[in-house]
Amino acid sequence: MNTKNNRRRRESVxxxxxxxxxxxxxxxxxxxxxxxxCKKCELNRSTFYANFIDIYDLADKVRIHxxxxxxxxxxxxxxxxxNSNDYLRLFRHIxxxxxxxxxxxxxxxxxxxxxxxxxxxxxxxxxxNRYIAYHIEFFRTGFNAIVKMWLNGGCKESPEEMEExxxxxxxxxxxxxxxxxx
Numbered sequence: 001m002n003t004k005n006n007r008r009r010r011e012s013v014x015x016x017x018x019x020x021x022x023x024x025x026x027x028x029x030x031x032x033x034x035x036x037x038c039k040k041c042e043l044n045r046s047t048f049y050a051n052f053i054d055i056y057d058l059a060d061k062v063r064i065h066x067x068x069x070x071x072x073x074x075x076x077x078x079x080x081x082x083n084s085n086d087y088l089r090l091f092r093h094i095x096x097x098x099x100x101x102x103x104x105x106x107x108x109x110x111x112x113x114x115x116x117x118x119x120x121x122x123x124x125x126x127x128x129n130r131y132i133a134y135h136i137e138f139f140r141t142g143f144n145a146i147v148k149m150w151l152n153g154g155c156k157e158s159p160e161e162m163e164e165x166x167x168x169x170x171x172x173x174x175x176x177x178x179x180x181x182x
Contacts, residue, residue: 009050012041015043016043017058017062020059022040023040025102034048062104063104066097069097073090087166091159094151098151110148146169
């Protein structure tokens, strides 16, 4: 039976996602076909279409998967409603999942994602609650640019060094990577 949590089905989805992510490292999204993916992971097209509408649906599901992982990193903080500003946890996750993050950025999801929930209480203290939308955008795009640069350089700096860079740059004026608001 081809149920949603069937082990065989999960394995097929993982193979498809893995093949897709690998192909994205040397091809653009519009150059990848369902046939290419199926050939690479030795599955039938019907298996692909049983799980995904098309390539774009697959890309969206890869995005959702990564965003859920990031959300889980900070789940306790969300539940308890506190902000630890723990970027080390995130940088370790990025380093351990470089291919996933490269794919995320290559697909352009960073420009539309709201993985970073802005800490409004800190904003009130640091910015007197003025121009918050600008501060949010400045931090989000700056942070994403730093992560992309680190990924493009092969993550040579340690996660600890990257956290120090963020702390130094923003001197306590930070967002917390928490809730994904799509």
